[in-house]
């Protein structure tokens with residue numbers, strides 16, 4: 001048996017979480033069309049007869065504008081040296097902007113094997129794909145280059161086969177039927193956050209955090225109470241919506257996903273509260289669980 005860790009890194013919104021879910025075959029990380037969705041390193045576990053591969057989905061690396069952003073970017077970069085293989089996801093040409101160039105410079109400094117994943121091949125034309133491929137190939141930095149459509153599950157098997165030679169003989173860290181090591185409460189808060197992102201536009205989503213305040217399991221029903229925090233009074237109104245309709249929609253969408261996941265009926269109550277500028281506060285971001293294991 002082989003086992004090892006694979007870091008999935010890249011700019012925000014390139015499809016890292018979508019790819020991890022496709023590789024693992026279960027939704028273990030939330031995804032959205034809004035940049036900076038993932039905030040923690042999230043482990044997704046893949047197991048077959050030969051190997052157990054623990055994928056680590058990371059927050060998109062970006063130029064931070066607040067303490068939360070700094071935490072997120074540091075979380076992503078700190079995985080570079082902790083994994084056996086790095087999967088670097090892109091969805092555009094290297095010459096297109098500074099984001100990918102910055103990550104490439106960071107990757108040049110680490111000796112960990114690197115696989116380039118050109119994702120979203122379903123919407124990249126063949127000409128464009130070749131340009132992306134050539135620009136990265138020229139760097140001589142990557143051990144392999146793979147094109148994927150994470151959304152359609154295209155080439156996930158190739159990703160797994162490409163990773164395997166880079167991981168060593170090792171123990172099974174997790175039971176074969178386990179897909180993530182995160183507790184259910186975390187998944188629940190993330191799914192509520194995902195639905196909130198889905199219903200919101202522009203600047204509000206980035207300032208959202210979800211805190212589970214009540215989680216009671218009964219034989220046929222789970223009672224969940226959660227607070228959606230936002231940064232401004234005006235955002236609170238947007239989240240609640242006219243006659244509370246938006247919040248109701250968020251609650252319903254979350255409940256529909258939670259019921260099959262938990263396996264009981266779910267009674268979900270949501271509140272919206274304002275915590276001014278929380279992303280600039282060390283204490284607030286730490287209280288929301290955005291802290292490293294060493295407490296920093």
Ligand SMILES: Nc1nc2c(ncn2[C@@H]2O[C@H](COP(=O)(O)OP(=O)(O)OP(=O)(O)O)[C@@H](O)[C@H]2O)c(=O)[nH]1
Pocket residue numbers: 010011012013014015016017018019030031032033034035036037038039058059060061119120121122123148149150151152
């Ligand atoms: N067309 C297409 N869209 C994709 C593909 N993979 C992901 N997406 C979409 O891209 C958006 C971002 O996907 P995520 O998986 O949340 O991206 P991410 O890299 O994890 O983003 P952050 O967590 O913000 O860093 C979502 O709307 C996905 O549905 C793909 O292969 N093709």
Ligand SMILES: [Mg+2]
Pocket residue numbers: 016017018029030031037038057058059060
């Ligand atoms: Mg993500």
